[in-house]
Amino acid sequence: MAKMDYPGLLSTLSQAASSPSIQTGLTRTEQQNLYQACAKLSACVETPQDRLLKGSFDFILPTILRLAIDIGIFTLFNEDDSVQEFDVSEIATRTKTDQVLIYRIMRFLITFDMFDVTPEGRCKANTFTKSFRSGTGAYDTVILLSGLTLPVFSRLPAYFQKTGNTLPENAKMGLFQDAHDTDLPVYDWLNHRKAERDAFHQVMAASESLNDSVWAHYLPQNWFLDKFASGSSDVTLVDVGGNSGKVLNAFLHRLPTPQARLILQDIPDVIQGEYKDVPLCRTHENASQIEKMGHSFFDPQPVHGASLYVLSRVIHNWPDKEALIILQHIQAAMNDQSTLLICDCVFSDQLGKVPYTDATSDMIMMAVFSSLERSEGHFRSLLESVGLELQKVWRDPLNGTLLTVLEVVRKKQLA
Numbered sequence: 164m165a166k167m168d169y170p171g172l173l174s175t176l177s178q179a180a181s182s183p184s185i186q187t188g189l190t191r192t193e194q195q196n197l198y199q200a201c202a203k204l205s206a207c208v209e210t211p212q213d214r215l216l217k218g219s220f221d222f223i224l225p226t227i228l229r230l231a232i233d234i235g236i237f238t239l240f241n242e243d244d245s246v247q248e249f250d251v252s253e254i255a256t257r258t259k260t261d262q263v264l265i266y267r268i269m270r271f272l273i274t275f276d277m278f279d280v281t282p283e284g285r286c287k288a289n290t291f292t293k294s295f296r297s298g299t300g301a302y303d304t305v306i307l308l309s310g311l312t313l314p315v316f317s318r319l320p321a322y323f324q325k326t327g328n329t330l331p332e333n334a335k336m337g338l339f340q341d342a343h344d345t346d347l348p349v350y351d352w353l354n355h356r357k358a359e360r361d362a363f364h365q366v367m368a369a370s371e372s373l374n375d376s377v378w379a380h381y382l383p384q385n386w387f388l389d390k391f392a393s394g395s396s397d398v399t400l401v402d403v404g405g406n407s408g409k410v411l412n413a414f415l416h417r418l419p420t421p422q423a424r425l426i427l428q429d430i431p432d433v434i435q436g437e438y439k440d441v442p443l444c445r446t447h448e449n450a451s452q453i454e455k456m457g458h459s460f461f462d463p464q465p466v467h468g469a470s471l472y473v474l475s476r477v478i479h480n481w482p483d484k485e486a487l488i489i490l491q492h493i494q495a496a497m498n499d500q501s502t503l504l505i506c507d508c509v510f511s512d513q514l515g516k517v518p519y520t521d522a523t524s525d526m527i528m529m530a531v532f533s534s535l536e537r538s539e540g541h542f543r544s545l546l547e548s549v550g551l552e553l554q555k556v557w558r559d560p561l562n563g564t565l566l567t568v569l570e571v572v573r574k575k576q577l578a
């Protein structure tokens with residue numbers, strides 16, 4: 164193999180990095196492609212030590228951003244659409260905050276290009292500042308990380324010491340409850356924390372992973388057409404724990420079916436969309452075709468014999484005990500023509516075959532929900548124990564294991 168031209172590569176990269184116009188004129192996709200190529204290159208050359216040191220202080224940014232949000236710094240800079248600039252002392256006065264604290268926060272955030280500085284030393288809003296508001300993925304992720312997730316992870320070593328390294332498996336008594344001093348499961352706790360609750364639902368509604376991918380890349384259109392041709396049910400699809408109706412919406416985009424009866428279920432608070440400013444249950448342009456039903460999946464499923472039941476990103480939030488109850492209720496409502504589609508992260512049973520993002524998601528499930536991302540084998544045995552059968556595993560080769568679709572039917576009764 165030819166030896167790499169090390170000096171040439173270094174010079175090309177240095178030149179590109181020092182070009183002031185490297186992002187000028189690029190579309191968002193081009194910018195993202197370039198960013199991903201740089202990330203890949205970094206990953207090729209960094210050592211585990213480099214990676215550790217690079218990521219070790221990452222938690223500080225969301226916490227300082229949350230502080231800046233709570234103090235009202237972003238509100239001040241976004242009071243109107245004009246470009247805003249302020250001296251540190253003005254920010255301090257207008258937010259009624261210690262000037263030295265403001266100075267230190269601004270100095271930190273400026274290093275991340277989240278504000279600009281004028282030649283006179285005034286802090287000036289830039290495109291990041293102007294775009295950083297509720298309803299955008301970045302803002303809501305900061306609220307969730309700082310208010311919900313980071314306190315749990317900071318408690319993790321102490322929790323395991325206290326419990327003698329016992330795996331959290333109880334939805335009402337795990338690391339999350341220990342860190343937040345509560346005995347409520349996460350979704351009940353969220354109901355008492357407006358900022359985090361709204362952020363959670365915004366993040367769910369905004370997450371792109373389900374937009375069209377499930378329907379377009381996993382299951383072929385013909386699969387649905389065959390399924391509906393063979394069924395006799397008047398209900399086409401029940402989206403259980405469906406949140407804002409994203410999955411149903413993507414389904415309708417992919418398969419405009421004017422006759423279909425589509426049901427969106429979630430807990431009543433979510434379904435009634437009482438969360439102000441959160442685009443819950445708006446279900447976009449197809450709203451009129453989607454029936455909304457307040458229903459807890461821990462109660463018997465009221466819709467019987469639907470062609471399809473969907474559980475998208477639901478089961479991974481629950482330990483086996485609760486997962487089995489959810490599955491049992493759906494099994495009891497299915498008939499021999501019904502199919503259950505479970506969209507979740509489904510790991511390979513082989514160690515070393517799981518990408519970083521999925522392994523991270525598993526850690527979040529353990530810490531926050533006392534649950535886990537399951538392997539195919541684990542799913543298979545859960546399903547079997549409640550009279551269900553895994554018929555096919557649909558994977559998107561471009562999407563790792565993060566979202567896999569499990570096609571599940573009722574186990575045939577022996578005559």
Ligand SMILES: C[S@@+](CC[C@H](N)C(=O)[O-])C[C@H]1O[C@@H](n2cnc3c(N)ncnc32)[C@H](O)[C@@H]1O
Nearest residue numbers: 350404405406429430433458459460461475476
């Ligand atoms: C991680 S979100 C997934 C939402 C959606 N299926 C998706 O893929 O975007 C989990 C959903 O389960 C809902 N949920 C939590 N507890 C529930 C319950 N007891 N009954 C019904 N839905 C519930 C939450 O409100 C939330 O919308």
